Amino acid sequence: MNLQLENKVFVVTGAAKGIGRAIVLALAKEGAIPVIVGRNAADNALVVAEVEALGAQAAAVMAELSRPEDCAQAVAYTLATFGRIDGLINNAGHNDGVGLASGSYDAFVASLHKNLIHYYLMAHHALDALKATKGTILNISSKTAETGQGNTSAYAASNGGRNALTREWAVELLPFGIRVNAIVVAECATPQYDSWIQTLDDPEATLKEITARIPLENRMTTAEEIADTAVFLLSGKSSHTTGQLIHVDGGYVHLDRSLIKTN
Numbered sequence: 001m002n003l004q005l006e007n008k009v010f011v012v013t014g015a016a017k018g019i020g021r022a023i024v025l026a027l028a029k030e031g032a033i034p035v036i037v038g039r040n041a042a043d044n045a046l047v048v049a050e051v052e053a054l055g056a057q058a059a060a061v062m063a064e065l066s067r068p069e070d071c072a073q074a075v076a077y078t079l080a081t082f083g084r085i086d087g088l089i090n091n092a093g094h095n096d097g098v099g100l101a102s103g104s105y106d107a108f109v110a111s112l113h114k115n116l117i118h119y120y121l122m123a124h125h126a127l128d129a130l131k132a133t134k135g136t137i138l139n140i141s142s143k144t145a146e147t148g149q150g151n152t153s154a155y156a157a158s159n160g161g162r163n164a165l166t167r168e169w170a171v172e173l174l175p176f177g178i179r180v181n182a183i184v185v186a187e188c189a190t191p192q193y194d195s196w197i198q199t200l201d202d203p204e205a206t207l208k209e210i211t212a213r214i215p216l217e218n219r220m221t222t223a224e225e226i227a228d229t230a231v232f233l234l235s236g237k238s239s240h241t242t243g244q245l246i247h248v249d250g251g252y253v254h255l256d257r258s259l260i261k262t263n
Contacts, residue, residue, distance in 0.1 A: 001237070002030075003030050003231055003232065003234075003236075003237055004235060004236055004237075005027065005030040005031060005032040005086075005231065005234065005235055006030070006031035006032065007031065007032070007033060008032045008033065008087065009032070009033045009035065009078065009082045009084050009085055009086050009087075010027050010032055010033070010034050010085075010086060010087040010088070010089060010234065011034075011037060011074065011075070011078055011085055011087070011088050011089065011122070011126065012024050012034050012035065012036060012037065012089040012091060013038075013063075013065060013074075013089065013090055013091050013092040013118070013122060014037070014038060014091040014092025014093065015034065015036040015037055015044070015060075015089075015091065016036060016038035016040060016043035016044050016046070016047050017038075017043065017190070018190030018191055018192055018193075018223055019091055019140060019185065019188065019190060019223045019226050019227070020036075020038070020089070020091045020092070021047055021050075021223070022222075022223035022224050022226060022227035023089055023091065023226070023227045023230045023231070024050075024058065025047075025050060025051065025054070025227070026227035026228060026230065026231045027231055027234075028051040028054050028056035028058065029054060029056070030231055030235075031056065032086075033057050033058060033059070033082065034051065034058050035058070035059050035060070035061065035074075035077075035078045035081075035082070036048060036058060036059070036060040036061070037060075037061055037063050037065070037074045037092070038060070038062065038063070038092075039063065039064045039065075041060070041062045044060035044061075044062060045060060047060070048060050059077075059078075059081055059082070061074050061077045061078070065092050065114075065118035065121075065122070066110070066113040066114045066117075066118065068118075068121055071118050071121035071122050071125060072121070072125050074122070074125075075125040075126050075129070076125075078126075078129075084132065084133055085126050085129035085130055085133065085135060086130075086133045086135045086136070087130075087135050087136040087137070087138065088122055088123060088126050088135070088136075088137045088138070089137075089138045089140070089230065089234070090118075090119040090122055090123070090137070090138070090140065090162070091140040092114075092118065093115040093140075093142075093155075093158065094115065094155075094192065095142070095144070095149075095152055095155045095192075096114065096115075096152075096154065096155060097151055097152055097155075098110075098111045098152065098153060098154035098155070099150070099151035099152060099153050100153045101151075102151060103153060103154065107154070108153065108154045111155060111158065112157070112158055112161075115154065115155055115159075116157075116158035116161045116162060119139060119161075119162055120165065123137055123165075123169065130173075130176075130178050131178065134176065134177040134178060135178055136178065136179045136180070136181075136233070136234050137169060137173075137179070137180040137181075138180075138181055138183065138233055138234055139162045139163075139166050139180070139181075139183075140162075140182070140183055140185060140226075140230075141159045141162040141163050141166070141182045141183065141185065142155070142159040142184065142185055142186075143159075143184055143185065143186040143247075143249065143252065143253050144156040144159050145159035145162070145163050145184075146184070146253060147253060162182060163182060163184070163245055166180055166181065166182040166243065166245060167180075167243045167245075170242045170243030171243070174242075179233075179238070179239075179241065179242040180242055180243065181233050181238075181241060181242060181243070181244045181245075181246060182244070182245045182246065183226060183229055183230060183233070183246050183247075183248055184245050184246065184247045184248070184249065184253070185221065185249065186214075186221065186247070186249035186250070186252035186253055187210055187211070187213075187214055187220050187221060187249070187252060188220060188221040188222070188223060188226060189220040189221070189222055189223065190223055193220075212260065213252065213260045214249075214250045214252050215252065215255045215259040215260075216250035216251050217250065219250070221248060221249055221250055225248055226248050229246065229248050233246070
């Protein structure tokens with residue numbers, strides 16, 4: 001399918017690995033120009049090289065998005081380089097385990113900066129450019145906002161905020177033709193997820209138990225499956241879709257629990 005994204009400029013945060021990287025590559029395959037925003041210049045450069053190997057164009061900006069000034073600089077760099085922004089993909093974040101008992105005020109607020117506040121700041125700074133192009137915003141969110149997880153108060157609160165901002169912005173930006181949607185992720189195979197599971201006592205058994213709970217095919221969602229939905233939502237092929245929280249999770253969150261394998 002030609003999604004008609006050729007030469008459109010998309011800012012992707014947390015774009016050097018995992019879901020962000022998959023979205024960058026999917027955009028590049030559609031002829032779009034992804035701007036990779038990440039905290040590590042070497043990792044950013046590797047993804048730029050992958051995009052260029054596909055015969056597409058990309059740029060990268062190093063930013064620590066928990067610093068408000070870096071959010072402004074990332075948008076300013078994009079506009080200085082390309083003169084436009086057609087879409088913003090807020091993706092960067094980390095399930096950092098700041099719990100109710102285990103956390104603190106400082107840790108909770110720091111986690112909100114790492115996981116939620118930069119979503120607002122990136123959209124705020126990109127807003128005029130998005131108005132000029134009637135662009136799109138896509139927020140990547142997590143099932144923790146809906147299901148809870150335990151010992152991750154800050155991350156769950158951040159994702160609840162991401163979901164709420166998706167619908168709030170969809171309403172506020174209706175007059176400008178800017179569509180805003182979210183993809184809600186459950187159990188997705190990424191480097192961050194792999195690193196987490198290796199910290200457990202029996203990673204292989206735990207992974208088997210997790211995948212048994214995923215109704216569709218009893219397997220993890222891939223980053224590429226998230227990316228395929230993302231590029232559709234960013235394209236004009238989804239021209240009347242806004243304010244939606246779309247679960248790409250193999251039915252993990254909503255399908256009947258009787259489907260879960262117990263042996």
